Amino acid sequence: MIKKLSVYTAFILSLPVLSQTNEFKLFKQAVETPRSEQDYRIAFYNCENLFDLKDDSLKRDESFTPEGSYKYTFGRYKKKSNGIAKTIAAVGGWRPAEIVGLCEVENYWVLEGLTKYSPLENIGYEIIHQESPDRRGIDIACIYDPDRFNVILYKYYRVNFPFDKDRTTRDILYIKGKVSESDTIHIFFNHWPSRYGGQFASEPSRKFVADLLRSKVDSLNERFNNPLIAIAGDFNDEPDDLSMQEHLRVKRPTDSFKSNDLVNLMFPVKFNYGTHSFAGEWGVLDQFIVSGSLLKNTSFFTKSNWVGIFNAPWLLKKNAANHDVPHRTFQGPAYKGGYSDHLPIFLDLQLGDKQKSAP
Numbered sequence: 110m111i112k113k114l115s116v117y118t119a120f121i122l123s124l125p126v127l128s129q130t131n132e133f134k135l136f137k138q139a140v141e142t143p144r145s146e147q148d149y150r151i152a153f154y155n156c157e158n159l160f161d162l163k164d165d166s167l168k169r170d171e172s173f174t175p176e177g178s179y180k181y182t183f184g185r186y187k188k189k190s191n192g193i194a195k196t197i198a199a200v201g202g203w204r205p206a207e208i209v210g211l212c213e214v215e216n217y218w219v220l221e222g223l224t225k226y227s228p229l230e231n232i233g234y235e236i237i238h239q240e241s242p243d244r245r246g247i248d249i250a251c252i253y254d255p256d257r258f259n260v261i262l263y264k265y266y267r268v269n270f271p272f273d274k275d276r277t278t279r280d281i282l283y284i285k286g287k288v289s290e291s292d293t294i295h296i297f298f299n300h301w302p303s304r305y306g307g308q309f310a311s312e313p314s315r316k317f318v319a320d321l322l323r324s325k326v327d328s329l330n331e332r333f334n335n336p337l338i339a340i341a342g343d344f345n346d347e348p349d350d351l352s353m354q355e356h357l358r359v360k361r362p363t364d365s366f367k368s369n370d371l372v373n374l375m376f377p378v379k380f381n382y383g384t385h386s387f388a389g390e391w392g393v394l395d396q397f398i399v400s401g402s403l404l405k406n407t408s409f410f411t412k413s414n415w416v417g418i419f420n421a422p423w424l425l426k427k428n429a430a431n432h433d434v435p436h437r438t439f440q441g442p443a444y445k446g447g448y449s450d451h452l453p454i455f456l457d458l459q460l461g462d463k464q465k466s467a468p
Contacts, residue, residue: 159219285326316355359372374456
């Protein structure tokens with residue numbers, strides 16, 4: 110732990126900061142306050158097509174090869190992998206984030222490169238991964254610090270659309286783990302179907318996945334007394350869309366809620382920064398949702414304003430209108446040399462006295 114702290118404290122202190130401009134935590138708040146041993150951070154990051162260099166005949170990944178349309182050379186892969194690793198290292202602030210959900214990663218090989226041959230190599234992250242049936246070959250995964258988070262079990266829930274049996278998508282990743290002898294948390298990482306073909310045409314697929322996720326949450330509520338649940342992902346819908354409101358049945362932090370309700374912490378939907386930009390407009394497709402029990406609990410808990418969007422300066426660029434947008438790796442076939450078309454998000458939690466100040 111001492112080695113981790115010394116390396117990453119020096120790194121964070123060398124970084125410039127961006128000002129806080131809205132109700133979410135942003136880069137400055139993520140890195141300026143030291144986190145104690147009682148503080149935990151969960152992050153989620155859409156890595157925008159972190160592929161290896163090889164053509165897998167079972168996946169539609171031929172564009173991501175040196176000979177493919179993206180001219181995806183080892184240099185481009187390594188720059189992207191190191192950039193994502195740098196971002197994951199920084200999103201933890203003064204100590205690496207304990208749990209990091211990732212989507213749009215191709216396989217275990219790129220996760221090994223990310224955790225063992227990059228700026229993350231000294232942390233000792235362990236990997237949770239399983240190949241999904243997604244035709245593009247992109248998966249959802251998790252890396253975590255085993256010194257801080259004890260994984261009890263994990264499962265991947267397959268998504269089978271009864272109305273389109275030929276369609277495939279990413280699984281839902283469920284993790285059950287302990288942060289202390291008496292505190293267990295249930296985590297779901299998601300990457301819901303895209304809006305390809307238009308929001309209206311693609312919406313039934315996201316509604317279906319929302320129903321599936323809700324059923325898993327309901328099962329936990331039936332089995333356990335007020336389970337502590339955290340849900341994160343790229344949902345490809347906004348917090349006020351039907352998949353969230355009517356199917357996952359989330360509430361706003363300002364609503365009255367019970368311990369077994371789900372509360373979406375990524376309201377309000379009007380903001381100066383989001384997680385993804387389309388046509389120059391920010392949206393919040395990447396979100397954290399928690400059980401009411403995690404907001405009401407006293408031994409391990411979070412608060413409604415302990416959620417953030419990590420708008421680090423190296424993750425942004427100016428568009429033609431001089432507005433900040435994510436600095437992506439590719440835009441169409443054009444190589445832009447950035448990190449991702451999404452910004453990471455993070456959630457802070459704390460063990461112990463609820464009267465302590467926020468991390």
